[in-house]
């Protein structure tokens with residue numbers, strides 16, 4: 188199993204979304220994609236839902252959201 | 260692109276755009292009114308020309324643009340789905356537009372019938388808007404502080420609208436209500452509640468996102484929301500029960516919150532990693548600078564002052580917020596989000612959509628920003644030498660004309676490109 192980490196905090200939209208979408212197909216059944224952002228990506232959630240992924244989001248004190256994406 | 264991006268939650272482009280294209284027209288009207296009757300506006304916050312100018316901007320321009328932006332951004336920013344956006348926009352947009360016209364006409368002497376129309380139209384339109392956005396926000400799964408601020412902003416809009424309708428009922432039916440106290444409450448909930456809370460909520464999202472600054476710390480954001488709530492609560496109890504001591508509490512919390520927000524945002528922008536000079540940054544700076552001026556005016560108004568100085572400070576406070584801070588930040592945001600929304604929609608139908616830069620080039624935003632800033636400086640100068648206010652009104656109208664033309668051209672570009680894309684791929688599912 189591999190863990191992918193994508194720090195998209197310093198990327199202008201729409202790049203974060205594009206990178207996640209590109210990374211999703213490479214994700215194995217046990218893999219976790221960890222995405223860092225300064226906002227909660229609701230449009231991404233909708234895309235994840237459609238493609239059969241689940242996610243868990245946490246918020247750190249500095250304002251960083253961590254989204255862990257897995258296959259359902 | 261292998262996987263088409265999905266933005267199913269975003270409403271059709273016509274939903275926000277009708278609000279965006281209407282708002283600046285009211286800004287033009289406000290500027291023209293101040294150009295014609297600027298003397299009365301500088302003289303007193305209680306003149307009918309002042310009330311009309313204030314609402315041409317707050318209800319005609321700000322409320323219009325903010326409603327369009329919220330319908331677009333609630334799903335994206337808070338996962339709050341807006342119930343049947345097309346239908347809601349179809350009801351809210353005409354009521355707000357005609358309501359703003361009626362309210363202005365009522366202030367400018369068109370009589371009680373105009374005020375009655377304003378009560379019905381704005382009352383109905385805002386009730387619908389608050390109900391739909393409030394429901395969406397109540398069900399939002401978002402975990403961050405933006406949600407609290409958005410909810411408070413919509414709640415403050417409901418209070419503002421309720422108090423505004425009560426005030427208008429005084430004109431419309433001669434309702435026996437305490438006018439001055441109601442104005443004090445309505446103005447504070449409108450500008451310090453609805454407008455300020457919404458600008459803070461939007462800033463938490465778009466400042467780090469588009470300007471690549473560090474984020475606002477979570478505790479800071481929550482603290483801002485609590486301070487504004489504390490200020491409004493203290494102000495309301497103070498006005499209703501006539502407790503003078505609460506004025507100090509309200510002013511401290513209110514000025515503290517807007518000052519902290521302005522200084523923090525300027526500080527974050529100074530640390531931004533995107534070094535490209537972008538007009539939105541300048542627009543925010545003008546807006547935040549105006550917020551600080553408003554804070555200083557609010558404090559100065561607590562000093563014992565001769566009547567003339569007090570009237571001029573009240574004018575300065577109004578100009579800093581109503582002509583400066585909120586329109587500056589909103590225009591800056593419009594130049595960014597219109598390009599972004601069009602990109603979102605176009606990438607569904609074409610392989611290589613034009614970049615945001617192409618839809619609304621920064622050079623255009625820069626031009627509008629220059630005229631706008633000049634206008635605000637003239638309007639502020641009117642506090643010292645009143646004839647400048649009329650020139651400032653003219654400048655404000657010009658800045659709104661430029662904004663409108665740019666929005667029209669962006670919309671036409673979108674329509675042309677999406678029509679061409681539809682011709683190429685007639686079988687798009």
Ligand code: HEM
Nearest residue numbers: 304305309313317381419420423424426427442446449450
């Ligand atoms: C939601 C945005 C609104 C904002 C930010 C806002 C802001 C203000 C402000 C700042 C004042 C005081 C003006 C001054 O001191 O010169 C005021 C007064 C007033 N507003 Fe609003 N307002 C809003 C909506 C409304 C609505 C929806 C109505 C009516 C349906 C309304 C009706 C009035 C009336 C009648 C007055 C007082 C006029 C008088 O006392 O003679 N406002 N408003």
